[in-house]
Amino acid sequence: QVQLVESGGGLVQAGGSLRLSCAASGRTFSSYVMGWFRQAPGKEREFVAAISRSGVGTYYADSVKGRFTISRDNAKNTVYLQMNSLKPEDTAVYYCAARGRSSYISMGVRDYDYWGQGTQVTVSS
Numbered sequence: 216q217v218q219l220v221e222s223g224g225g226l227v228q229a230g231g232s233l234r235l236s237c238a239a240s241g242r243t244f245s246s247y248v249m250g251w252f253r254q255a256p257g258k259e260r261e262f263v264a265a266i267s268r269s270g271v272g273t274y275y276a277d278s279v280k281g282r283f284t285i286s287r288d289n290a291k292n293t294v295y296l297q298m299n300s301l302k303p304e305d306t307a308v309y310y311c312a313a314r315g316r317s318s319y320i321s322m323g324v325r326d327y328d329y330w331g332q333g334t335q336v337t338v339s340s
Contacts, residue, residue, distance in 0.1 A: 216241070216329070217240055217243070217244065217315075218240040218241070218329070219237055219238070219239050219240075219311050219312070219313060219329055219331035220237065220238050220331055221235060221236065221237045221309065221310065221311050221331045221332065222235070222236050222237075222238070222334060223334060224309060224334030224335045224336045225336070225337070226337045226338075227337070227339070229302055229303055229339065229340050231301050231338070232297070232298060232301065233298045233336060234298070235251070235295065235296040235298065235309055235311075235334060235336075236293055236295055237249070237251075237294045237295070237296075237331055238292060238293050239292045239294070241292070244289055244292040245268055245269075246268060246315060247315050248265060248267060248313070248314040248317070248318065248319070248321070249265065249266050249285075249287055249294040249311065249312070249313055250263075250264065250266075250311070250312045250320075250321070250322075251265070251285060251294075251296045251310070251311055252310045252312060252324060252327075253305075253307035253308065253310065253336075254307055254308050254310070254333075255306060255307040260324050262276050262322040262323075262324070263276055263279055263283065263296070263309070264276065264283055264285040265285065265314075266285045266286065267320060268318055270286065270287045270289070272320060273320075274320050276322075279298075282299050282301075283297065283298050284296070284297040284299075296309070298336070301336075302338060304338075306336060307336060308333040309334050309336050310330055310331055310332075311330075311331045312324075312328075312330050312331070313327060313330075314326055314328060316328060
């Protein structure tokens with residue numbers, strides 16, 4: 216089992232940047248595919264980005280491609296989401312998630328086994 220704690224959210228103006236972090240407990244962090252998802256008020260939770268166990272493979276939602284970068288440091292049990300050129304439509308609660316049942320990257324909410332509590336990102340226009 217793994218516990219996930221996100222940090223780094225906040226209020227930023229459009230065009231600005233934020234870096235989210237997700238710290239994981241346990242000694243098997245490198246065995247999990249990691250993902251970032253977000254949920255805006257009144258909307259379903261949606262995929263943002265994911266990274267393979269080794270960190271070599273990454274995948275992004277079209278809406279954030281070219282602006283967001285996911286990375287991980289397995290020695291620190293941490294996954295990051297660097298968010299640049301933020302837009303008001305990026306406003307949401309951001310969640311990190313861990314997928315242990317397969318080594319394949321997935322965009323599906325139901326394919327992830329563990330979730331953090333979320334961190335709020337608000338982008339003002």
